[in-house]
Structures are given as structure tokens and as C-alpha cells.
Amino acid sequence: MTKYQLLGGILGLCTGDALGVPVEFRSRAELRLDPVTDMIGQGVHKQPPGTWSDDSALALCLAESLCSGYNLADLSERFVRALYEGYWTPWGKMFDIGGTTKEAIHRLRKKPADPTTAGGRDEHSNGNGSLSRILPLAFTLDSLDPGERWLRVSQVSSLTHAHPRSILACALYTEVALRLLAKPELQGAYLGTCAHARKSFAENPELHHYRRIISGELASAPESTIKSTGYVVDTLEAALWCLLTETSYEGTVLKAVNLGDDSDTIAAIAGGLAGILHGYAAIPTRWLDRLARRAEIEELGTRLFRSLGGKTKG
Numbered sequence: 001m002t003k004y005q006l007l008g009g010i011l012g013l014c015t016g017d018a019l020g021v022p023v024e025f026r027s028r029a030e031l032r033l034d035p036v037t038d039m040i041g042q043g044v045h046k047q048p049p050g051t052w053s054d055d056s057a058l059a060l061c062l063a064e065s066l067c068s069g070y071n072l073a074d075l076s077e078r079f080v081r082a083l084y085e086g087y088w089t090p091w092g093k094m095f096d097i098g099g100t101t102k103e104a105i106h107r108l109r110k111k112p113a114d115p116t117t118a119g120g121r122d123e124h125s126n127g128n129g130s131l132s133r134i135l136p137l138a139f140t141l142d143s144l145d146p147g148e149r150w151l152r153v154s155q156v157s158s159l160t161h162a163h164p165r166s167i168l169a170c171a172l173y174t175e176v177a178l179r180l181l182a183k184p185e186l187q188g189a190y191l192g193t194c195a196h197a198r199k200s201f202a203e204n205p206e207l208h209h210y211r212r213i214i215s216g217e218l219a220s221a222p223e224s225t226i227k228s229t230g231y232v233v234d235t236l237e238a239a240l241w242c243l244l245t246e247t248s249y250e251g252t253v254l255k256a257v258n259l260g261d262d263s264d265t266i267a268a269i270a271g272g273l274a275g276i277l278h279g280y281a282a283i284p285t286r287w288l289d290r291l292a293r294r295a296e297i298e299e300l301g302t303r304l305f306r307s308l309g310g311k312t313k314g
């Protein structure tokens, strides 16, 4: 992993989120007539251009926490501060946070002995709220064996989303990220993840929900069959489909945004992987220049890279 892959991942996630925020909830049909082509402001949340949402805020909390090692109590505390004090939010106030995440953070505020008990466990608690903040964990997983990787992904997801379907989405996503960090070659990373899933997750009763992803043929799915809802299975499919059917960072995130509905979250999830794959330099400067707290996010990424033993160069 290079520093520019890590920065590409984090900044790629926040930039995708910020591109999608103004048009969240707009339909695909509407966006087809008036597509997003640049970083705009206002829209549904009435925010200035470059404003990222809850998805990036909680991902940045995770990145910040990981700078001092893996510690679920520390991470939980940062989530609580994000919701109640606006910590790691663009302008001091969290917005757009989903119900499952909010309720779980309410529970984390009471400091349960085991913070992984805070997350929603029923089948209706399978929104994309843990998937959209899991990316920074992938930067820390390369020295762990598959069982240890699964455990960490499961614990971090469970702070807000403890249903096995949400955990499996996070596992598939971080496995793709891990492979891209080792070698930025998309087909290899995607097919390697599919093979890993069929072998390591064969007994997981939730795996069939992801059959279209692990078939290795997601790229050939027609757009009309790609749903851009906030359901974790739809979101992971949509984000990976955008990544697999585009050849640039810019193309990937704009495609994700213009799918409509949960546009900010899908573009954040797709943008994180696209940033790792295509690199920090592939994120258009005109977008980075408008991104809220850009310098602080870059500084955080650099700190995380150093804390993981990375050299400051490259």
C-alpha cells in the first residue's frame, strides 16, 4: 500500500459523497434529464458545494481511531461525538444519518460493556450504514489471516449494523479493497474476492444474497437491474457495478451519483474503491479544491499511513 492509495481511498470516498449529497433521493429518470457532471451545492440538503455527509464523517472517525490502533471503545466514543458534537463533520453538525445508525449510536452513548451489542440485529437493520464507513479498516488488514479479518470487519460493522448480511457486505467490500491495495488491477481484485467468498464464506447462509456479485459477472448486468436503494445488498451491487463498468475515478463516481436515490452513499462506497484503484492523482483537482476540510482529511490520511508503519514518501 502506498500513501497515495490510502489518500485516494479516503479522499475518493469523501468526494463521491459530496458529489451525491445535493441530489440524494432524486430519481434516476430525473437525473437522466439533468445529470450531475460537477461538484454542485444546495439541492436537497441545502449545503455548500463540497459538503460530505454522515457516511464520510463516520469513515473519518474510523480512520482517526485507527491512528492509535484497533480499539472499539475508542471508535464508539468518536461515533458518539460525531452525532452529538459534530466531531468530524464538515460544518459542525451531523446530517443525513440513517435510523439504524442513529439508534445504535444512542446505545453506544450508554457505554455498553461490549459495544458490538449496540448495532441493529434484525433483518430490517440492513441499510448501508456500516458499509459506507468501513473502508479505512481495509488499510489495516493486510497482515491478518482471513479469520482475523472477518472478526475485525464483523466487530466494526456491529457497532451499528450487527446483522450477518451487513457484516458480509462489509467483508466483501474490504476484501476487494485489500486486493486493490496489494495490486491496483480491478479484474484480479474482483475475481479474487469472488473466489475467496465462494471458498471462505461457502457456509454463510447470507451468501446467496450476493450471488450476482460473486458470480464474477456483475459488469454484464444491465443498468435497469441495478437498484440504487439504501439496502446494503443493492448498494454494494450498485457501487461495484459502477467501478467495474467505468475506467476512471471521475466516470465511476458520476455514474454512481446519477443512479439516483441513495446517491451520496453509493458514490462514497464506489469512490473509496475507485480512489484506491486509480490513485489520489486521479481525483479531479477542481473537486478536491471544493471539498470541505480537505487539508485536514489529507493530514489525517498521512497520519494514518505513518501510524501503520508507512514511510512518508510515496
Ligand SMILES: [Mg+2]
Pocket: 053, 054, 055, 096, 097, 264, 265
Ligand atoms: Mg449520507
